[in-house]
Amino acid sequence: DAKTTQPPSMDCAEGRAANLPCNHSTISGNEYVYWYRQIHSQGPQYIIHGLKNNETNEMASLIITEDRKSSTLILPHATLRDTAVYYCIVRVFGSSNTGKLIFGQGTTLQVKP
């Protein structure tokens, strides 16, 4: 089962920042938070990941709370092409050290003109 909780849907105005929340209250100390998105029928696209510190790349910023129980993905200037399903995933390492991703339902972000 997914270890994260996300709102099912959100709207954002084009050009504004999109802030997508995620709860992961059962996260363990060595588990990373990953964000992916899926646009239409394409494969999931990697966005960003982090462990404890806030992270930023050319696509987005990831803010992780100090207790690591929640995080927020920030798209600083949303465009219509950012309309997609966004997945917040805690990467789990079991006895096999697979490091597989367990997808939940995600948040459908609709960017509106």
Place this chain on the structure above:
Amino acid sequence: EAGVTQFPSHSVIEKGQTVTLRCDPISGHDNLYWYRRVMGKEIKFLLHFVKESKQDESGMPNNRFLAERTGGTYSTLKVQPAELEDSGVYFCASSRGPGGNSPLHFGNGTRLTVT
């Protein structure tokens, strides 16, 4: 660098037939994963290779599914015989390492329709 490529992009077969899906990971990525999404459901993990070895097969639905990765390069996923409930999109992903700091990169998937 070239991304993860999957072939074919679409496949339509009849129930009882066999289909083989192929995945070419990013060059140098030892870890290869298969996932699938069936209609209306979440994306589900199928299995994980490290080079040519199966590290985790816990997501494989039944013995009609066979995954191979000979030589540790490309991988194939064979469904034999196909059933109606196998319809969906099959994704392949690869990563340089299995560690938490090594992202998975996905292909665009193979859409399988079993009629």
